[in-house]
Amino acid sequence: MKYNEYKNLNLPEIDKEILKFWEENKIFEKSIEQRPEDDTYVFYEGPPSANGKPGIHHVMARTVKDLFCRFHTMKGQRVERKAGWDTHGLPIELAVEKELGITKEDIGVKISIDDYNKQCRETVMRYKHMWDDLTVKMGYWVDMEEPYITFENNYIESVWWLLRRIYDKGLMYKGLTIQPYSPAAGTGLSTAELNMPGCYKDVKDTTAVAMFKVIKSEQSNFLFDDENEDVRIAAWTTTPWTLPSNTALTAGPKINYIKIKTNTPYTEAPVSVIVAEDLVGKWFGGKKQPAILEQSATFVGKQIEGVRYEQLMDYGNPIEDLHGGTDAFKVILGRFVTTSDGTGIVHTAPSFGADDRMVGKENGLGALTLVDKQGKFLDTVGEFSGRYVKNYKDDPNYVDVNIDISVRLKLDGKALNVAKYEHNYPHCWRTDKPILYYPLDSWFISASKMKERMFELNKTINWKPASTGEGRFGKWLENLQDWNLSRTRYWGIPLPIWRVRSTPSGAEGNSTENGSTASGFDSAQPTNHTICIGSIEELQKEIEKANAGLGLNQSVPEDLHRPYIDDIVLMSPDGLEMTRELDLIDVWFDSGSMPYAQWHYPFENKEKFERNFPADFIAEGVDQTRGWFYTLHAIAVMAFDKVAYKNVVSNGLVQDAKGQKMSKSKGNAVEPFSTLEKYGADATRWYMMSNSQPWDNLKFDLNGLAETQRKFFGTLFNTYNFFALYANIDGFQQDEMNAMPVEGRPEIDRWIISKLNSLVMEVTAAYEDYEPTKASRAIESFVADELSNWYVRQSRRRFWKTELGADKQAAFETLYQCLMVVNQLMAPIAPFFSEWMYKNLSDPIRGAAIDNDTPLKHESIHLTHLTKVQEELIDKDLEQRMDYAQRISSLVLSLRKKSKNRVRQPLQKILLPVLNDSFKQQVEGVKDLILSEVNVKEIEYIDDTSGFIKKKVKPNFKTLGRRMGKNMKAAAAAINGFTQEDIAALDKSGKYELNIDGEIHELTTEDFEIVTEDIPGWQVATDGDLTVALDVTITDMLIAEGLARELVNRIQNIRKDRDFNITDRIKVTLQNHPALAGALANFKDYICGEVLCDEFSIVDSLDGGEVIELVDGVETRVLVEVVA
C-alpha cells in the first residue's frame, strides 16, 4: 500500500474530508468512551446565547477550550463536554419586543405573557444552526446531542434547589435600595451588568447650579446681613430632572464655605450665594460670570447644619416616609461631600441616589419620587407632568426636559449657572439608553457576607493570566456588593418565593411589577410568612396543602415559567394566602448554576455530578470575569464552600489588524465562516494561538493567517510529500514491531530524534501549564528550522540512493517518527491537518498495528496516546555538535559570499582553529555534513601548538560580575589586556589569580571565554566562539568539478521542467565546448550518476536540444531524452 501523494495543500478541503471521517466513525464519541471513567478531566462549557450570531472571537475562545480538552484526552483522560445554551434574559426579550413592535408596557395587555414567552422560547434558538455550524466547522468538539438548556424544567428545578440552599443559609433578603434601573428595558440592573464593556459612555448633559433660598431663623441668622437679604445656597447637578424631588442639601462638615454678594444672572436681581470657599473661582468673577461684589467671612459646614430652605420647585406632592421621618428641605452633613466638583454642597434627592438615600434616612428626611418607572414625571409635577426625563422612546421630537427645567430656574431667578457638561454616565447594556438610579424593592443574595471566603478560595484557582485572578477578579471580590437577583421581566426563571402580602390590597401596588408609581417601602426580611421552594416535589406538597386549606384546585404547572407559576397560591402556617414574588432571577444565576443544573443535580445524576465537580478547566473571554467566572465562583462558594473550577483561562479581545475593536458599525468585523472557508480551521486556530498569548488582545490580520497557512502548514505538508514520494519509490513501510534501534542510526537521525524528544518535553509542559502559545511556537520552529530545513535538507541524498539499505531505512523511520510525533503534538490546536496526515501515514499499516496491538492501531490521532518523552534519547552533546555544524556552515557561506565564490564551485579547505580536543572531536562528528553543505573538500584544524592563531579572552560577566562587584570594570580591563602568554597559562592551569588594587581574586576557566578572532594572513568570519577561514585557491581540477556540477544542475532543471518522472533514466547529448574538457574527462561518471543518465554522448555540433550557460561565457547546447 502506498502513501498518498498530493499536488498541493488545500486545508479547507482537508477540513471537509476529516469532518466526514469523524462523523461517520463517531471519533468524538469514541474519544470519550475509550477513556476510563475514573480518570476524568472536567471541563465546563459556558453557554452561549443562540439569539446572536457567532463572531470570530468565538473561534478564539473555543479554540482555547477545545485544545486543552483534546490535549487531556490524548493524555488518556476522559473529557466529557456537555454543550449548553443560555436561553433567558433581557437580550432575548428585547429582541422579541422589537420584532413584535411592542414595549414592556404592552406585555400582558396587547399580548398575553403566555404568548410572549412562547415567542421568546422560539426566538432564543434562532441562530442555533449557525452556532452548530461553527462548532462543527472549526472542529470544536463538544457534545451537542444532549446540551443543557436553561429554560428546561429540570434546569430550573436545580436552580431553585440552589437558591433554596442559599436561602436556608440566611444569605437572601428582600430590600428596598437605590439601584441602577433601565426605564427602556423596564428592569433593574445588577452592578455586573452595569460593568459590561461599553456601558459607561461620555455624554453631554445639561447641568444646572440651582440656588435654594434660605429661610431666616435663629440658626440661619448669621448668614443674613439685613432683613431683606436674599440668601441662597448653590448646588450643582448633572440631572436637573431630580431637582423637583430634592428634599435636602448636604454640606461637608469641615469644608469652608463663604457667602458671595452678586447679581443673579438672567434676572439681575441682587442675591447672596453660599458656596465652598475653594470653588468661588469656578462660578464667580470670570468673563460672563456673576461678579463678586462682596464676600463674607468663611464658616464651616457644621455651622449651617439644620438650616432650612424653601423647596426649590413645589408641586404640592406629599413627602414619603423613609422609615425615619418626613422632614425635608434642610441642610444636612455628609462626609462624602468634596470640593473637587460643583459647589461643595450636594443637591440631595433620596429617591435617586444611593448616598442621598443613606444620608437622608440618617437625618430623618423623607423623599419625593416624582419620576415613574418608565422614566417620566408623574402627572402631579405641574408643567413637566408626563414628560420623559431622558429620551427613552427614541422619539424624534423629544425635547430635553432638563433644559426646560433649567429655563424655568433661570426665569425664576433660581439658577446660578446652566451649562452643557461632558461626563461619564452608565447606560443600559441592552438598550443603550442612560440608566437612572431608582428605589427598587428586590431580592438580594448577601454576597458581601461571603466575600472573605470567596477571596480566600479564589487564591487556590490557577488563573491565566495570573493578573486577572489577583487583580481584576480579586479586587472585585474584595469590594463585593450584594447580588441583586430580581428582574422585573417575563422570560426567565421565576423566583421561587411566595409571601403573605402585608396589606390586603397590596397584591398589585406592592409588587415590583411595572406600575405607574414607585413601589412601596416595605423591606421585610424573610419571615415565616415567606417560603422558598427548592424542588418540584416540595411545590407539589405545598400546593396540596394550599388546595386543602384554601379550597383550591391547583396543580404543578407543566411549564415552570410565567405566567403559570404566578397563579399558584400557597398557604402560610397561619392559613393566609401566599402569592409568588413576581420577580425573575438574574440570568447570570442561570449560567452560574450550570455545574449542578446541567445534570439536574441533586434530583438525578448524583454520582455523575460528583465526578464532574469542580471543573479542572474553564475558559471564556475576559469580559466574563464579572459575569460567568464570578457567578460560578459565588454560587459554588455560597452553596458548597468550594471552588467551581481549578484552572481558568480568560482570553483577550480579538481586534482588527490595527488594534481597533471589531464592531459591526465600523465594518471591520471579521466574519468567521468565510475565514474558515478560505484558510481552513486549523490555520485560523493555529494563527490565533501562536501569534500572541490568548490573554493578550489579538490583532487579527488575514496576512498573518495566510503566512501561517503557507509557512507552517505548507512546510509540514511538503515534508510529508517528500517522505511519501521516496517511501513509495522504495516501497518503504513503517514496521512498528521492528523499528531500528535509535542508537544504531546515523548521527543526524539521532540528532533530530534528540531534538524531537526535547520538543515533546517542552510542548507537553507548555500544554500542562495552559500556555498554548509556547507550545505552538516550539512546534513551528521544530518543523521549519530543524526538521525541514536541516534534517531533510541534509538527508536528501540518503533518500535518493538507489538501494534500500540500513542507512536509508533509518532515514525513513526517523522522518516517519518525527512526522508522527509532530502530528500528535499539534493535534490539540490543529485537529484536522494532524488527523489528515496521521491517516496518510498510518492507514497503510493499520491492519498490522491492530493485529500487533501497537500504538498506531487507532483509526484517529485523537484516539492515540500522546508520546511520552524519552529522556535517554536527548543527547545534549549531539545537539551542541549539530549547532557547530550549522554555525560553521553559516560562516563558510558568508565567506563564500565575500569572496564571490558561488556554492556550486567546490573549494579545497576550511581552516578551523581549535582551542581544545573536545571541540575538535565534536566537529569531527559532523564534518561530513559541513563539507557537503558548503561544498568544500576538507577541514584543516589549527591548534595553538602551531603558534599560528591568536587567542583572545573575554570576561564572563555573569559569573564574574556577581563576585567582583565594583571591581568589575577594572577586572574587565585587566582581562582584556591579557597577553598570549597569560592566555596560554590560563588555558593550561585552568586558574588565574587576578590582582586588582592589591586584592587577589581566584578565577577559574568558567569566568572566561577564550576565542580566536584572527588567523594571520587569512580572511576570517567569526560567530561567538567560532572562527573560520576559507581557502579560496581554485585549481584546475576544482574548476572542472565546478563545471560538472553546473552541468548536473542544468540537466536536472531540464528534467524538472519537462516533468520527467523522478526515476526516469535519460540519454544526454552534449555539444562540446573547449572549457568543458576537464569536467568531461574527470567527472563524466559523476554527472551520469547524478542525473540518472545511461548514455552520455558528446558531439561537435547539435541542432536540437536547449542552450545552456554554465558559467559566464561558457555556453553550449544539450539534448535530454528519456530512455524508453
Place this chain on the structure above:
RNA sequence: UCUGAGGUGGCGCAAUUGGUUAGCGCAUUUGCCUGAUACGCAGAAGGUUGUUGGUUCGAGUCCAACUCUCGGAACCA
C-alpha cells in the same frame, strides 16, 4: 480619579528574569541553494528599547515621575 497590562526597526512578536554586539518573522533589496518546499541560506538597509531622572561595575529588564495605547473599577452631586 484609581487600577491592570503594555509601549522594542514600517508591521507582528522575542530577549534565559540584571550580564555587555537587543534577536526572529513579514515587508524592501542583492546574491546564492534546491529533482520536497510559496521553504531556506548569505548579505544590505532599517533601533538612542515612549520621555526624563535614579539605583548598579552593568538596565529593554529594577525604582520614581511624566506620556501614550488598550482594558478594568469607580465617581452618579
